[in-house]
Amino acid sequence: METKNVMIVGVGGQGSLLASKLLGRLLLSRGYDIKVSEVHGMSQRGGSVVTYVRFGDKVYSPVIDKGQADYIVSFELLEAARWTEYLKPNGKIITNTQQINPMPVIIGAMAYPEELLAKMQAAGVDVDAMDALTLAQQAGSSKAVNLVLMGRLSRYFDIPKEECIAAIEASVPPKFLEMNKVAFELGRQE
Amino acid sequence: MKQLILGNEAVARGLYEAGCAFVSSYPGTPSTEITEAVAKYQEVYAEWAPNEKVAMEAAFGASLAGRRSFCGMKHVGLNVAADPLFTISYTGVNAGMVIGVADDAGMHSSQNEQDSRHYAKASKIPMLEPSDSAEALEFTKLAFELSERFDTPVLLKMCTRVSHSQSVVELGERVEAVKEYETNIPKYVMMPGNAKRRHPVVEARTAALIDYAETAPINRVEDGADHTYGFLTSSTSYQYIKEVVGDRYPVMKLGMIWPMPEQSIRAFAESVDTLVVVEELDGFIEAQCQRLGVVCIGKEKFSCIDELSQNIVADALAIEREVGIALEETIPPRPPVMCAGCPHRGLFYTLKKNKITVLGDIGCYTLGAVAPLNAVDSVICMGASVSGLHGFSKSQQGAADNKTVAVIGDSTFIHSGITGLVNMAYNESCATVIIVDNSITGMTGHQHNPTTGYNLKGDPCTKIDLETLCRAVGINRVRVVDPYDLAACDAAIKEELAAEEPSVIISRRPCALLKTVKHKKPLTVDADRCVGCKMCMRIGCPAISMADGKAKVDGTQCVGCGVCEQLCKVGALVAPKED
Numbered sequence: 001m002e003t004k005n006v007m008i009v010g011v012g013g014q015g016s017l018l019a020s021k022l023l024g025r026l027l028l029s030r031g032y033d034i035k036v037s038e039v040h041g042m043s044q045r046g047g048s049v050v051t052y053v054r055f056g057d058k059v060y061s062p063v064i065d066k067g068q069a070d071y072i073v074s075f076e077l078l079e080a081a082r083w084t085e086y087l088k089p090n091g092k093i094i095t096n097t098q099q100i101n102p103m104p105v106i107i108g109a110m111a112y113p114e115e116l117l118a119k120m121q122a123a124g125v126d127v128d129a130m131d132a133l134t135l136a137q138q139a140g141s142s143k144a145v146n147l148v149l150m151g152r153l154s155r156y157f158d159i160p161k162e163e164c165i166a167a168i169e170a171s172v173p174p175k176f177l178e179m180n181k182v183a184f185e186l187g188r189q190e
Numbered sequence: 191m192k193q194l195i196l197g198n199e200a201v202a203r204g205l206y207e208a209g210c211a212f213v214s215s216y217p218g219t220p221s222t223e224i225t226e227a228v229a230k231y232q233e234v235y236a237e238w239a240p241n242e243k244v245a246m247e248a249a250f251g252a253s254l255a256g257r258r259s260f261c262g263m264k265h266v267g268l269n270v271a272a273d274p275l276f277t278i279s280y281t282g283v284n285a286g287m288v289i290g291v292a293d294d295a296g297m298h299s300s301q302n303e304q305d306s307r308h309y310a311k312a313s314k315i316p317m318l319e320p321s322d323s324a325e326a327l328e329f330t331k332l333a334f335e336l337s338e339r340f341d342t343p344v345l346l347k348m349c350t351r352v353s354h355s356q357s358v359v360e361l362g363e364r365v366e367a368v369k370e371y372e373t374n375i376p377k378y379v380m381m382p383g384n385a386k387r388r389h390p391v392v393e394a395r396t397a398a399l400i401d402y403a404e405t406a407p408i409n410r411v412e413d414g415a416d417h418t419y420g421f422l423t424s425s426t427s428y429q430y431i432k433e434v435v436g437d438r439y440p441v442m443k444l445g446m447i448w449p450m451p452e453q454s455i456r457a458f459a460e461s462v463d464t465l466v467v468v469e470e471l472d473g474f475i476e477a478q479c480q481r482l483g484v485v486c487i488g489k490e491k492f493s494c495i496d497e498l499s500q501n502i503v504a505d506a507l508a509i510e511r512e513v514g515i516a517l518e519e520t521i522p523p524r525p526p527v528m529c530a531g532c533p534h535r536g537l538f539y540t541l542k543k544n545k546i547t548v549l550g551d552i553g554c555y556t557l558g559a560v561a562p563l564n565a566v567d568s569v570i571c572m573g574a575s576v577s578g579l580h581g582f583s584k585s586q587q588g589a590a591d592n593k594t595v596a597v598i599g600d601s602t603f604i605h606s607g608i609t610g611l612v613n614m615a616y617n618e619s620c621a622t623v624i625i626v627d628n629s630i631t632g633m634t635g636h637q638h639n640p641t642t643g644y645n646l647k648g649d650p651c652t653k654i655d656l657e658t659l660c661r662a663v664g665i666n667r668v669r670v671v672d673p674y675d676l677a678a679c680d681a682a683i684k685e686e687l688a689a690e691e692p693s694v695i696i697s698r699r700p701c702a703l704l705k706t707v708k709h710k711k712p713l714t715v716d717a718d719r720c721v722g723c724k725m726c727m728r729i730g731c732p733a734i735s736m737a738d739g740k741a742k743v744d745g746t747q748c749v750g751c752g753v754c755e756q757l758c759k760v761g762a763l764v765a766p767k768e769d
Contacts, residue, residue, distance in 0.1 A: 024356055028194045036356040039298060040219055045554065046732055047526035060433040062355035065501040067512035082521045085514040102524035106735050107562045107727060110522040123515050142746055
């Protein structure tokens with residue numbers, strides 16, 4: 001199989017590492033060669049963060065470059081716009097519509113761009129947008145945004161739901177398991 | 191069993207399987223997880239040392255005693271440990287000793303982009319360079335074999351993309367390897383007479399290692415049908431070139447980057463029309479090719495600045511690639527910031543307000559330099575704030591004494607700030623050092639250190655008392671302040687700077703991200719009172735923004751630290767009653 005590329009982008013501290021852990025576990029159980037590239041250290045402190053997940057028969061590079069992502073899963077709207085150029089011509093962006101102001105916007109040096117979703121669509125980007133924060137809160141915690149988005153991503157993957165659930169069970173502490181499963185379902189169905 | 195693990199976790203697994211018994215490291219991105227992961231194996235003793243020099247010397251001591259040992263650090267940490275490195279090269283080892291060093295091309299979390307391969311050549315120590323997790327595990331085990339076979343420490347060079355990428359590994363079993371200690375003064379006491387006899391041994395060892403490199407399986411050629419080009423490469427650069435050219439052209443991959451196999455490189459160069467060296471950062475392999483008289487293309491095509499990627503490699507080789515859709519929109523950058531509730535914020539705000547020159551240091555508090563605080567004037571390396579302050583102060587003959595401070599974290603102070611403070615006491619500076627004690631090593635992800643009272647394994651241990659330590663080296667004025675209390679911070683800074691002797695302020699408040707720290711309820715804004723003066727915006731808290739001319743607090747981020755409340759002159763920021 002040709003290598004597939006998924007980028008998970010967001011703001012440091014939003015929980016993208018759990019999303020990539022989950023995806024990695026799921027793909028490993030399917031027998032693929034996989035590489036998952038993460039960001040640790042300073043960038044995690046509220047900065048723009050990106051995780052690359054690549055899988056196929058043989059994966060070489062640990063990173064995804066411009067024009068190569070089949071899917072971009074974004075935890076925040078501005079971050080979806082930031083990484084658009086990394087999408088393949090026929091790729092898809094799955095994004096949370098939540099907006100988190102970066103420091104240049106907070107201090108009034110720059111503006112948070114308006115109508116980003118419409119602008120992305122007008123540029124020819126295939127965007128699947130959802131209010132993942134509200135769904136996560138509905139599931140029981142604003143921290144479950146990651147599972148909502150993974151649920152949505154799973155709709156585009158030809159992988160049985162039971163396998164996804166098994167990967168969640170193996171990645172999440174028992175205390176939060178039920179809430180995360182609900183979040184996954186909400187994202188998948190919505 | 192197949193597992194998907196980080197390159198750093200794979201090194202830890204390799205240490206375990208190789209029978210390594212002793213690990214001493216200092217945390218530093220991207221190397222930290224090696225030591226955190228190996229600490230989970232009961233069979234391995236693992237610790238955080240106060241700095242990399244101590245870690246390397248401790249690892250040497252364990253090797254001397256007959257136990258396989260390891261020390262891990264980031265690239266700049268190897269500078270700190272360079273002193274023992276060059277001499278352990280002369281003594282060699284008893285049981286195997288491996289030194290892990292992780293470079294940070296692209297400077298994701300570092301202050302420079304140095305290429306640690308130069309250390310292998312300069313210290314005449316062999317260096318292995320894995321390109322994924324499977325190799326990280328395999329090379330770690332091999333490093334111990336080579337260490338004992340050639341009587342040398344072995345450098346294991348990681349980098350951000352190998353350390354922090356997960357890929358698939360096959361796990362093996364642990365094999366114990368223990369040696370006896372024997373006194374050997376000519377080998378281990380490096381004074382001139384003995385060292386003179388050891389240097390030729392080192393040169394002979396390098397010659398033997400070159401012979402080994404010629405046939406070592408980790409240096410391999412993957413043939414291709416088209417010999418118009420051939421690529422000589424290592425580490426992540428191997429992954430990028432394979433991603434771009436696949437099996438079309440021959441690729442020679444060096445798993446051992448020092449010393450290099452001279453005959454094999456010559457033979458490979460002769461087998462292709464044009465040799466291209468693909469490597470990140472400096473032209474290290476390229477320089478060796480030039481020394482061997484092998485003509486190649488290298489750094490004129492691939493920059494020595496920043497990390498490589500498949501697109502950079504494709505563009506350099508004029509190979510077509512797909513292009514994504516860029517939005518015609520200015521996207522504001524999202525730089526890292528101090529977290530909401532970070533105890534460093536109130537301190538830096540007070541320093542800025544008093545127009546103090548701040549010599550900064552390495553840690554989360556380096557972020558005091560970014561807008562809107564802009565409160566740090568210099569950052570060089572671990573400990574440089576304190577020693578730099580001394581030079582700044584002394585050279586100004588007192589003119590800077592009441593307006594210049596050093597700001598250094600608890601872990602960094604123990605790492606190498608203490609020696610600078612000794613100098614200030616001994617040579618009688620009249621300046622103020624501020625230790626920002628957040629009770630943890632923060633930036634690298636919450637590691638314990640000698641001031642936290644817990645060791646790497648999480649067990650309670652001796653806790654070094656910073657106040658007593660500072661007094662013991664000769665500082666009479668030592669005081670503690672809570673950085674959430676702006677008035678107390680202001681008073682402490684004014685009084686200590688006015689004092690006519692060196693002083694230490696310990697700004698003490700645990701990191702807001704620590705699980706043991708209880709957060710208060712988020713503040714709310716009384717919109718009727720808020721006049722939109724933006725005083726609260728001056729502290730650069732990510733939880734505060736302006737909406738329709740009024741301040742707004744993001745309740746999902748705010749931890750109720752109350753620093754903004756103290757700035758508001760109209761009482762518009764309100765802390766809800768705690769239950």
